[in-house]
Amino acid sequence: MEFPSPLIGGRLIRRYKRFLADVRLEDGCEVTAHCPNTGSMLGCQPEDARVWLSESDNPKRKLRYTWELVDTGAGLACINTARPNGQARCAIEAGMVAELAGYGSCRSEVRYGSEKSRIDLHLSGHPSAPDAWVEVKNVTLCEAGVGYFPDAVTVRGQKHLRELMGQVAAGERGVLLFVVNHSGIREVRPADHIDPAYGKLLREAAAAGVEVLAYRADLESNGEPSGALGLGRAVPVCL
Template identity: 40%
Template sequence: MLDIIGPLRDGILLSRPNRFLALVDLEGQTVSAHVPNSGRLPALLEPGKTVLVRPSPRADRRTSHDLVMVQHTTGLVSVDTRMPTLLVASALRAGLIPEMDGYDQVRPEVVYGQSRLDFRLSRQDEECMVEVKSVTLVEQGLALFPDAPTQRGTRHLRELLHAHQRGFRAVIFFVVQRRDAVHLSPNDPTDPLFGATLRDVVHRGVEAICYRCDVGRTLIRLDQRIPVQL
């Protein structure tokens, strides 16, 4: 569980001129907000949506606010791609992920091959490489990843497979930053290569784990594991 740094203010999304910039109406004033997510965020960052923003503490920044969440019809959705890694790190150290309990060391941001993977976990009899992916797209209970083509994500899968073939345990860990997901599948229409690679590496021994989140205005936590359907 992580606290959401506030205070958060409700605004209305006016537009998203580029991936990392949103224009938001705050009580009649147009402010610029940094979007900490390079994905397309379909059905979320649409003009007219209620969004939750917080002021930036840095006066020298181009944008005056950060866009933190979107009020969707099914509840709040966190759009910050940094949050899942922080959530998993906190849960690992607290022993709150049963499938990954019992490791003595949790090392973040480990270079492996041509990539930087999120975690390397160690215990006496096992080393485990973990890559965390943020998921925000859900359609009728089905969480889909990715929401935009991701060569980087496909490369991470191949690095995990290589680690597994060298004797590591290897895990791709999806975090759905909303609570309305029932299961997760690869988003084949958006990125068929990622989907094909995910199926291949899981068939060959990489583990796919997915948790959905309980999201509130003041905190976010991993809620429960949901199935990954390939």
């Protein structure tokens, strides 16, 4: 999986109103870009950071540019939360996620669970394994090589864990897949210092049979964006 067009470099001036970011392009022009991330973006918006934008030629768009990548100082991070589901699906369908290989069908946004959720990916048609219900989470918070999730308190994330436990109890596979969109992350841990309730429930989910996986995107080549978003390597999850 690759970015749809060559990325444009610049420097972050500021992010504001959650969805907006002012960026100074390499030619000196200042533009306002769409910030496709409603979260805290903890550690991903340092002052004057190098950033990369994608450009759209859609005349109906209010903002021409979308913020995609940032150099956090500890590696490149993809902050566009619209990317991880596509990254995960492409990797699974290409057989790059060994634990989820062999399924004949992959569907997105399927309704399921007692709390009326929509699963990111539903895998079916495996010759010898039950259906897999895959919840995808984006990991960009990096501290000393450790990736932490979540980067803010997430009641919604706790709901997803309960739904996955329900699928396991029903005899199917519940899978939490961390898409590690930060080149500096070497392992993933629950962010107990940010949301201890989520960390506790994640451990309970794993003990109940929910599979917890993490795969890192190939974002960087010699310190510069590789132009790719593919998931290339599994990283350990430490609970």
